[in-house]
Amino acid sequence: MMSESSVGAHLRVVRRRSGVTKPRVAVLVDLERRPTAGGHVKFWENVAHAGANSALEFDLDVHFQGPHARTEVLSDRVTIYEHPAVFSSARIPGLAEMPDHCDLSPWQPRLLPHLRAADIVHCTDGLFAFASTARRFCARTGKPLVTSLHTDAVAYARLYARLALQRMLQGGAPGVRHSCAHWLADKMSKRMQRQLRRHLFASDWLMVGPRGIGDLQDLAASVPHSKIRRGLRREIFKPQVVACLRARLGLPAEAKILTFSGRLSAGKNVARVATVVRGLRERGVDAHAVFAGDGVARASLSRELGAAGHFLGYVAQSELAAILTASDLFLFPSKIEIWPNAVVEARACGVPVLVDARGGGALVQRSGYDGLVVEDSDESWIDAAQALLKDPQRMRQIGAAACALSDQLVPDWSQILSHDLAQVWHRYYDAKTTHARTRGTALFGA
Numbered sequence: 001m002m003s004e005s006s007v008g009a010h011l012r013v014v015r016r017r018s019g020v021t022k023p024r025v026a027v028l029v030d031l032e033r034r035p036t037a038g039g040h041v042k043f044w045e046n047v048a049h050a051g052a053n054s055a056l057e058f059d060l061d062v063h064f065q066g067p068h069a070r071t072e073v074l075s076d077r078v079t080i081y082e083h084p085a086v087f088s089s090a091r092i093p094g095l096a097e098m099p100d101h102c103d104l105s106p107w108q109p110r111l112l113p114h115l116r117a118a119d120i121v122h123c124t125d126g127l128f129a130f131a132s133t134a135r136r137f138c139a140r141t142g143k144p145l146v147t148s149l150h151t152d153a154v155a156y157a158r159l160y161a162r163l164a165l166q167r168m169l170q171g172g173a174p175g176v177r178h179s180c181a182h183w184l185a186d187k188m189s190k191r192m193q194r195q196l197r198r199h200l201f202a203s204d205w206l207m208v209g210p211r212g213i214g215d216l217q218d219l220a221a222s223v224p225h226s227k228i229r230r231g232l233r234r235e236i237f238k239p240q241v242v243a244c245l246r247a248r249l250g251l252p253a254e255a256k257i258l259t260f261s262g263r264l265s266a267g268k269n270v271a272r273v274a275t276v277v278r279g280l281r282e283r284g285v286d287a288h289a290v291f292a293g294d295g296v297a298r299a300s301l302s303r304e305l306g307a308a309g310h311f312l313g314y315v316a317q318s319e320l321a322a323i324l325t326a327s328d329l330f331l332f333p334s335k336i337e338i339w340p341n342a343v344v345e346a347r348a349c350g351v352p353v354l355v356d357a358r359g360g361g362a363l364v365q366r367s368g369y370d371g372l373v374v375e376d377s378d379e380s381w382i383d384a385a386q387a388l389l390k391d392p393q394r395m396r397q398i399g400a401a402a403c404a405l406s407d408q409l410v411p412d413w414s415q416i417l418s419h420d421l422a423q424v425w426h427r428y429y430d431a432k433t434t435h436a437r438t439r440g441t442a443l444f445g446a
Contacts (some may be wrong), residue, residue, distance in 0.1 A: 022077075023429040024059040026118035028111070028130035031100045033064035033082055036294065036314050038100060038263060039230075039341045040124065040150040045080075046231060047421070050413035052078040058425060061114060063130065065103060069110070083110045086129060102153075103129035112137070120425050122146045126199030127153055127192055135202050144428040147200060148207035148228050154196060155336040158189035159267055205424055209338035210362040228420045230339045231413035232406070236321050237348040239403060245326035249288070249310050256280070256287045256389050259327040259351070261320060261342045262334070264295030269356070271297065272333035272381060274304045279382035281308060285389060290327065292320050324349040328395065329385060334359040335376070344410060347371065347402035352395050354384055370401040 029044050031037065041064065048062045052074035059077050066082025073079050086105035108129040115121060115137045123131040126147055138145040162185035200206055200219055207228035219225075246255055258280075260273045273289050280287035290310045291301065302309055315323065324330065330346035335358045343360035346353050353371040355361050364371035374384045388395050411419070 022056075022058050023119040023425065024061065024117055025120045025122055025425050026111075026114050026134075027060065027062045027122045027124065028134055029062065029064050029124050030102050030128040030130035031065055032085075033066055033080075038151075039339075040100075042341070043150060043230065044124070046233075046413040047417050048074055048078050048080055050231075050417045051075070054414055054417070058422065058429075061118070063111065063114065065101075081114065083108065102127070105129045106132045107136075108133045115143075118143065119429050120144050120146060122148065122421075122425070123199070123203070124148050124150055125153055126196045126203075131199055135199055139202065144204045144431075145202065146205045146207070146424060146428065147203040149209065150338060152336050152338055154189050154192045157192055158185050159336065163266060204428065207420070207424070226420070226424065229411060229416060230341050230344055231416040232344055232348055232410045233317065234348070234412055236317050237324075237345045238321070239350040240321065240325050245290070245323060249290070251288060252286070254286060256285060256329075257290055257327045258287055258329045258331050258385065259290045259292065259323060259346075260331050261292040261324070261345070262332075262340075263293055264291060264297040264301060266297065267334070267336060268295075269333040269335055269359075270295075270301065271304075272378065273331050274301050274309070275378045276331060276381045276385050277305060277308055279378065280386055280389075283382075283386060285386060287385075287389075290323065292323055320345070321349055324351050327351050329354060329388060331381075331385070332356070332360045333381065337362075339363075343371075344406070348406040348410065350399040350403040352388060352398040353402065354381065354388075364402075365405060368398075370398060370405050372398070 027044060029041060031041050033041055033045070044062050044064075048060065051060050056077040061079050061081060063081045063083060065085050065088075068082070068084060070082040071079060085101070085103035086108055087103060088101050089104055090101040102125075106129065111130065111133050115134065121134045121138055121143055123134050123145065124147070125131050126135075131147075134145060137143070197219070200223055203223055206219065206223050206225040208225055209228065245257060246253060251257070258273065258277055260270060262268050262270075264270050270291075273291075277287045277289040288308050288310060289301075289305055290312065291298070292312050292315050294311075294313050298311055302311065312323070324346050328351075330343075330351045330353045332340060332343050332346070332353060332355045334340060335356050337359040340360050340363070343353055343355060343363050347363070347370070353360060353364070354374050355364060355371060356376060357373050360371075361373040364373050367373040372384050372388070374381050388398075
């Protein structure tokens with residue numbers, strides 16, 4: 001790991017490369033950067049690479065967790081850092097199946113030289129070590145603190161805490177064990193919700209997903225906020241002529257392919273995909289589930305589906321686009337989402353999507369037109385999938401409408417960087433340099 005003085009020296013060298021000092025933004029992502037990471041990590045990787053390929057008017061440092069201290073210089077203006085966790089949630093018994101682990105320490109000292117060098121500090125959560133460190137640092141120094149919300153971390157924590165507690169309470173009566181686990185998980189999640197609110201109230205600007213500020217309406221009057229979208233690699237995710245997926249999987253031409261992409265875990269409610277495929281097969285439909293992704297639920301899904309389940313593991317994005325294009329339906333039953341990129345990618349490839357109202361529902365403009373928002377019951381999902389599979393013309397219309405809306409409304413990653421992010425960063429930097437840092441409409445206008 002670089003020492004604090006060597007990090008500071010490195011930052012000064014980077015800033016001198018172009019001969020012009022520009023505002024520096026430190027983005028803090030308290031999740032481990034790895035090839036199998038989820039959409040939160042991939043969002044900032046895509047933003048960083050977009051910045052490296054454009055003429056930036058600022059310096060961008062993106063900080064992730066990592067097993068070892070590591071620095072990756074993408075360009076003269078963009079650098080990625082990885083920092084080992086002080087106290088990872090992976091060290092807590094019973095949480096091994098969590099899809100991503102966070103640093104639970106209240107302080108991450110490795111960030112300090114980077115925060116001192118930054119003009120803007122941008123947190124991507126409000127709960128863990130990176131955010132806690134940034135909030136305290138900005139409160140003492142007066143540096144602007146921007147926060148964007150990419151994951152419903154409180155809901156995920158409640159889910160995995162309940163599952164872990166149910167395992168830890170083995171031996172008691174099932175009803176008592178279930179009730180105790182729910183009660184303890186709810187207590188923990190309420191405490192986390194209060195902590196998140198404290199962080200958001202301490203922020204100068206908040207960036208939120210398509211549902212807006214949601215149940216945090218009391219924040220709206222005191223913390224200015226704007227939308228933040230997910231981008232799309234348009235050169236990859238588009239309808240295309242591809243080799244037949246049925247032939248690759250050894251399926252007959254009349255087989256129906258229902259695809260899911262993402263982490264195979266309880267957090268994605270992925271068991272419902274198996275339930276839908278099994279239900280369709282019981283009704284005489286030759287349905288098969290294709291999973292592009294991996295996770296702890298793979299074994300149980302394989303047992304339930306047998307030969308009707310096909311597990312591709314983590315695939316390259318170019319391969320994923322081909323899989324989506326060759327699918328009949330895309331199922332995304334997750335209920336804990338802010339902006340699910342898997343749904344964005346499927347829609348861009350022209351495949352009809354079935355989503356939960358609390359998950360991908362925010363991305364469907366009108367259920368039945370550019371996707372289906374399905375009620376939260378297994379029977380509703382089976383019925384909706386069967387009705388679509390019986391009507392190929394309607395499937396094509398829904399897929400085409402989703403693809404057209406994607407072309408119109410979904411930006412690429414360079415637009416996310418230049419519009420959603422950079423405009424806020426630059427305004428706060430301008431306010432800081434003119435000693436006019438304020439909140440709300442006084443600074444940004446209505």
